[in-house]
Amino acid sequence: MRNILLCTDGSSYGENSYKYTAWIAKRLGIKQVDVLSVTDNRARNQSSQGNWSGSLSLGASDELLEKLVELDHQRAKLNHVRAKVILDHAKEMLTREGIEDVNSIHRTGFVADTVKDLEPETDLIVLGKRGENAEYNSIHLGANLERIVRVSSKPCFVTPRDFYPIDRVLIAYDDSATSSRILNFLRENPFIQDLEVHMVMVNKSDSDGGAKLDRAVTLLNDANFTVQFSLLKGEEESAIASYIEQHKINLLIMGAYGHSRIRNLIIGSTTIQLLRSTRIPALLFR
Structure with missing residues (x-):
């Protein structure tokens, strides 16, 4: 086997997925772990850059559009910084667990689509049972879990919130x-x-x-x-x-x-x- 694709959003479920990833990587003799953080582009698609011509004057509409464009730029920068923090932390945790070859990947789009694109280069996918909104939906599974399992042909290692040794x-x-x-x-x-x-x-x-x-x-x-x-x-x-x-x-x-x-x-x-x-x-x- 070649490598593992670890999906993380920096949530509490993602935190202990690093320990489980290291455990199964060592067990399977896998040397490389690709850590993926995806910025969901639905937030960008919900931008308020609509048609304001019917409710605002031309000058006001242009001014608002400029501000919205600038807001999108700022949001993109923040998302990039957030992803870097998540990926750097994941790499630190995996290295601490004994995984030396860690590759960080940040993409903008949909998680399931991105995983499908990266799937040919991986042998096993690791993801948390729930994501960053777990605290608000504790009885439900993460939406990305079902999507990824549905589109992927590779085995998926689904991790819980807490880490316990496996025997x-x-x-x-x-x-x-x-x-x-x-x-x-x-x-x-x-x-x-x-x-x-x-x-x-x-x-x-x-x-x-x-x-x-x-x-x-x-x-x-x-x-x-x-x-x-x-x-x-x-x-x-x-x-x-x-x-x-x-x-x-x-x-x-x-x-x-x-x-x-x-x-x-x-x-x-x-x-x-x-x-x-x-x-x-x-x-x-x-």
Whole structure:
């Protein structure tokens, strides 16, 4: 693997994403981290440079337009300074955590579009579960999280507000193509091999669920993993959340989408509920 793309806005969620980024970079043997800060251009598009001809005299309209243009210039300068402060702090934190090759990137635009543009040069995307408005929307996920997971084909490591050492990992398996991709990724990149690894499958009506889970566990066992596995009953969200709490899991690995036909429109409902209800990082795959 080559590098990680870390998205940050300087929020409280972004702060501890630096520690998680350093943890997974070291585990995966990734040497380079690209840190991205995006100035959302919607603020610029909302500028009040409208048509004032019907309400102001020509001279007043021209004077106001000049002031608005100057205000836009000042706002752009402030955004540049803000991004530099965020990126410099991120680089300092990552360097302190032992990451030597840190590349700072500041772009103006939309976060999801920028991530998509940079995606060919990265192997893993890291972003906070919520952004700079988290304090005002504590029960909701960040809007950029859903957008980025929807447009990106790369694994996304979603970080919570607080950092805790990772030693127990849960793989949520559902026998989908995405689950196969997760297993292949782990076999090729055994970064959790020495940790306590759990795998669960929630069985609603599939009589062959146990056999499918056994086959998945065997694949990891053959790659020298030691896996504790369970076939769970009930609704996926509650069964997995309960398992996480009971076994003190501190990293969840799962698919971002299920089998639903609307999987290309929104993140799967199980994924959303688990991200909302748990306070642990999640490695999501499409």
